[in-house]
Amino acid sequence: MGSNRPDAILKAVKKGRGGVFVSHHKLTADMETVRMPAPERVVLPMLQHIGAPCTPTVKKGDTVAVGQVIGDSDKFLSVPIHASVSGTVESVADVKLANGTMAPAVTIVSDGEMRLCEDLTPPVVKNKEDLVKAVRASGLVGLGGAGFPSFVKLTVSPEKPIDTLVVNAAECEPYITVDYRECLENSWNILNGVYLLAELLELKRVVIAVEDNKPEAIKVLKNIADQDIDRGNVVRLMTLKSRYPQGAEKMMVLSATGREVPAGGLPADVGCIVMNVGSVAFVNRYITTGKPLVSRSVTVSGDCIKNPMNLRVPIGTSMQDIVDYCGGFVKEPAKILSGGPMMGTAITDLNVPLLKSNNAVLAFSKKAAGFKKETPCIHCGRCHAACPMGLIPTDIEKYALLKDADTLNKLGTMVCMECGSCAYSCPGGKPLVQYMRLAKSVVREAAKK
Amino acid sequence: MEEQKLFTVSASPHTKSPVTVQGIMLDVIIALIPAGIAGVGIFGLRALAVIAVCVASCVGFEALFVKLLKKPMSIGDLSAVITGLLLAYNLPVEIPLWMCVIGSFVAIVIVKQLFGGIGQNFANPAITARIVLLVSFASAMTNFTAPKVLDAVSTATPLATLGAIDRAGDIGSQMMAGGLPSLTAMVFGVRAGCIGETCAVALLLGCCWLLVRRVISPIIPLSYIGTVAVLMLLFSHFDLYYTAYELLSGGLLLGAVFMATDYSTSPINKKGKLVFGIGCGVLTTVIRLFCSLPEGVSYSILLMNVLCPLIEKVTAPKYFGFVKKKKEKKAKEGAA
Ligand code: SF4
Numbered sequence: 001m002g003s004n005r006p007d008a009i010l011k012a013v014k015k016g017r018g019g020v021f022v023s024h025h026k027l028t029a030d031m032e033t034v035r036m037p038a039p040e041r042v043v044l045p046m047l048q049h050i051g052a053p054c055t056p057t058v059k060k061g062d063t064v065a066v067g068q069v070i071g072d073s074d075k076f077l078s079v080p081i082h083a084s085v086s087g088t089v090e091s092v093a094d095v096k097l098a099n100g101t102m103a104p105a106v107t108i109v110s111d112g113e114m115r116l117c118e119d120l121t122p123p124v125v126k127n128k129e130d131l132v133k134a135v136r137a138s139g140l141v142g143l144g145g146a147g148f149p150s151f152v153k154l155t156v157s158p159e160k161p162i163d164t165l166v167v168n169a170a171e172c173e174p175y176i177t178v179d180y181r182e183c184l185e186n187s188w189n190i191l192n193g194v195y196l197l198a199e200l201l202e203l204k205r206v207v208i209a210v211e212d213n214k215p216e217a218i219k220v221l222k223n224i225a226d227q228d229i230d231r232g233n234v235v236r237l238m239t240l241k242s243r244y245p246q247g248a249e250k251m252m253v254l255s256a257t258g259r260e261v262p263a264g265g266l267p268a269d270v271g272c273i274v275m276n277v278g279s280v281a282f283v284n285r286y287i288t289t290g291k292p293l294v295s296r297s298v299t300v301s302g303d304c305i306k307n308p309m310n311l312r313v314p315i316g317t318s319m320q321d322i323v324d325y326c327g328g329f330v331k332e333p334a335k336i337l338s339g340g341p342m343m344g345t346a347i348t349d350l351n352v353p354l355l356k357s358n359n360a361v362l363a364f365s366k367k368a369a370g371f372k373k374e375t376p377c378i379h380c381g382r383c384h385a386a387c388p389m390g391l392i393p394t395d396i397e398k399y400a401l402l403k404d405a406d407t408l409n410k411l412g413t414m415v416c417m418e419c420g421s422c423a424y425s426c427p428g429g430k431p432l433v434q435y436m437r438l439a440k441s442v443v444r445e446a447a448k449k
Numbered sequence: 450m451e452e453q454k455l456f457t458v459s460a461s462p463h464t465k466s467p468v469t470v471q472g473i474m475l476d477v478i479i480a481l482i483p484a485g486i487a488g489v490g491i492f493g494l495r496a497l498a499v500i501a502v503c504v505a506s507c508v509g510f511e512a513l514f515v516k517l518l519k520k521p522m523s524i525g526d527l528s529a530v531i532t533g534l535l536l537a538y539n540l541p542v543e544i545p546l547w548m549c550v551i552g553s554f555v556a557i558v559i560v561k562q563l564f565g566g567i568g569q570n571f572a573n574p575a576i577t578a579r580i581v582l583l584v585s586f587a588s589a590m591t592n593f594t595a596p597k598v599l600d601a602v603s604t605a606t607p608l609a610t611l612g613a614i615d616r617a618g619d620i621g622s623q624m625m626a627g628g629l630p631s632l633t634a635m636v637f638g639v640r641a642g643c644i645g646e647t648c649a650v651a652l653l654l655g656c657c658w659l660l661v662r663r664v665i666s667p668i669i670p671l672s673y674i675g676t677v678a679v680l681m682l683l684f685s686h687f688d689l690y691y692t693a694y695e696l697l698s699g700g701l702l703l704g705a706v707f708m709a710t711d712y713s714t715s716p717i718n719k720k721g722k723l724v725f726g727i728g729c730g731v732l733t734t735v736i737r738l739f740c741s742l743p744e745g746v747s748y749s750i751l752l753m754n755v756l757c758p759l760i761e762k763v764t765a766p767k768y769f770g771f772v773k774k775k776k777e778k779k780a781k782e783g784a785a
Pocket residue numbers: 386387388389390391393415416417418419420421422423432433436
């Protein structure tokens with residue numbers, strides 16, 4: 001008998017402005033996540049998070065087991081890297097990453113056994129400090145795409161008390177279905193993760209946010225929200241109208257609490273933590289099993305992939321292996337993306353490893369990739385109407401080209417989250433995000449001087 | 450290393466909305482069609498000739514200009530067609546056709562292309578061209594004939610007649626005496642005036658199309674027409690009949706729906722649009738009531754066009770998270 005608390009489902013407290021409707025293309029929504037067998041070798045870059053790179057702690061020829069630490073750093077903003085297969089270290093050298101940069105990486109040749117490291121034990125977590133330590137040791141970074149070390153989010157400073165956790169299950173990017181599958185397949189871990197965090201962080205409210213076009217996920221999550229009646233009654237489900245970029249952190253905070261994160265600030269500045277639903281589930285899994293972040297779910301999709309599916313893949317597996325496992329291409333792809341169509345990165349070749357923060361591998365033909373010829377700006381205002389941050393991209397473009405850092409600052413350039421709504425809606429096909437990045441670099445350059 | 454075919458890289462997003470410049474312009478043309486049909490119906494086939502000459506010469510001038518300057522061919526975006534249509538709609542039906550060609554030249558070459566082409570002009574091409582013609586060929590531009598369906602004689606426009614009314618006196622009887630067409634005739638556009646401005650039904654139909662297709666936001670038309678309505682009500686001591694008449698006469702509807710909403714010459718943000726619409730409304734009313742010119746729409750829009758950059762600056766929207774910054778400032782000031 002599910003309880004029927006009338007208040008278990010919230011509507012958005014405050015609606016964000018802007019945003020765009022993007023066709024969903026969630027081809028893989030009904031496909032159960034398939035566990036991909038260990039690839040022949042994995043490449044584990046030492047920089048998979050925002051922050052300082054790790055230093056390899058293994059050397060060529062070492063034998064490693066799944067979950068063993070192979071890289072760590074004593075810098076604050078970093079998380080350790082763990083071996084994702086068992087086998088032998090083949091090399092420690094620089095490799096190319098999906099975004100085109102080079103980074104040192106450990107390459108491991110798999111022995112096919114996926115032998116777990118024997119030292120792995122569930123951490124003892126009694127309070128906030130234990131939690132932060134454990135989450136750092138687990139190697140967790142935001143699984144939604146940004147790659148920000150999760151333990152930093154959970155580190156609550158006394159000046160900035162946290163009262164609300166927003167669990168992000170909105171998944172507003174087209175094609176991607178990993179969070180949706182997580183809700184359906186892993187609800188137990190989400191449930192316990194939510195309570196665990198609510199209890200340890202002494203939260204007043206946990207809001208699970210999901211878009212209203214995912215009824216199955218809503219059912220599961222509503223159950224979770226309903227369960228907690230005797231555990232403090234803090235969990236609520238929030239259904240949101242599906243609109244991109246609903247799932248962006250600042251948007252989530254606004255919808256869930258009505259609070260506006262100040263420009264240049266973080267959700268913590270207004271008492272909130274935003275965590276991806278997969279990350280919450282992972283925290284619980286780690287605390288019960290002690291197995292660090294060595295694999296993750298990805299959606300492999302797009303019109304060129306033979307068998308689109310959701311895969312559970314060891315981190316460091318090459319995109320080539322992933323695509324091959326999904327049957328390869330049915331037609332020549334024009335563009336390969338790591339991540340979603342709105343914010344993902346186009347990669348030049350498949351010979352790059354999957355990182356902790358990659359939630360999708362998409363392959364598009366020329367037709368599907370939406371190439372548009374760039375024509376002059378007609379001052380139509382669609383970019384401004386679409387911008388959830390209320391910016392005027394076409395003005396910012398102008399001042400970016402003039403390298404006028406002062407005006408750019410006044411225009412709020414730095415709050416741009418590169419969500420792509422502006423460029424998506426521009427009828428002239430202008431690469432506005434590129435201009436936004438240029439504008440930001442102009443501002444940063446000027447700040448350095 | 451073996452040779453490898455590289456995939457295309459470009460900045461995100463990797464998907465684009467299906468809306469294109471050409472699509473938007475096509476929607477505007479569709480929205481302008483009813484008014485054109487009405488114009489030809491009311492004023493006869495010569496109206497069609499004026500429309501054809503304007504459109505053809507606008508497109509021709511644009512093609513010629515970009516060819517001469519070796520710029521990429523731009524007539525495919527259809528914006529020149531719209532300029533041609535709007536110019537024709539703002540001309541009286543008996544205008545000599547060579548004046549249409551001059552108007553088109555002013556609109557396309559001088560106002561639009563010399564300022565850098567689509568999106569760069571600071572004034573609405575069709576309106577500027579109309580005013581240039583009005584100033585240069587005053588008599589031809591104000592030679593209005595009564596609708597063909599009545600009888601084709603030179604006549605004053607209702608607006609001109611209205612202009613002579615003494616608003617302190619009994620408005621109703623004066624309007625009767627002036628021999629103005631009935632309100633129904635005004636709604637359907639059977640009155641003297643420019644080709645495309647008379648038929649309110651057709652213009653509103655076009656307006657609906659633009660709104661449904663999300664080509665324009667309702668802010669400018671509403672605030673423009675609303676301001677004129679409120680001010681006229683006040684000036685006529687709440688005479689509804691008179692106010693309705695003012696709204697339906699002259700080029701108010703055509704201007705508010707199709708010309709004041711022109712992308713390049715109106716503000717991008719909502720507040721700016723509101724200010725722009727209200728400004729147009731105030732100017733139109735003032736010109737109609739207090740100046741010797743009966744028609745204020747073109748002048749008001751042109752003036753507001755010039756003010757547009759300023760309005761945009763003053764009404765610049767606050768970006769997300771801006772509020773806090775202000776508070777901080779205050780806090781700092783408080784501490785100091
Ligand atoms: S990419 Fe930046 S400017 Fe463009 S819509 Fe998103 S936040 Fe606004």
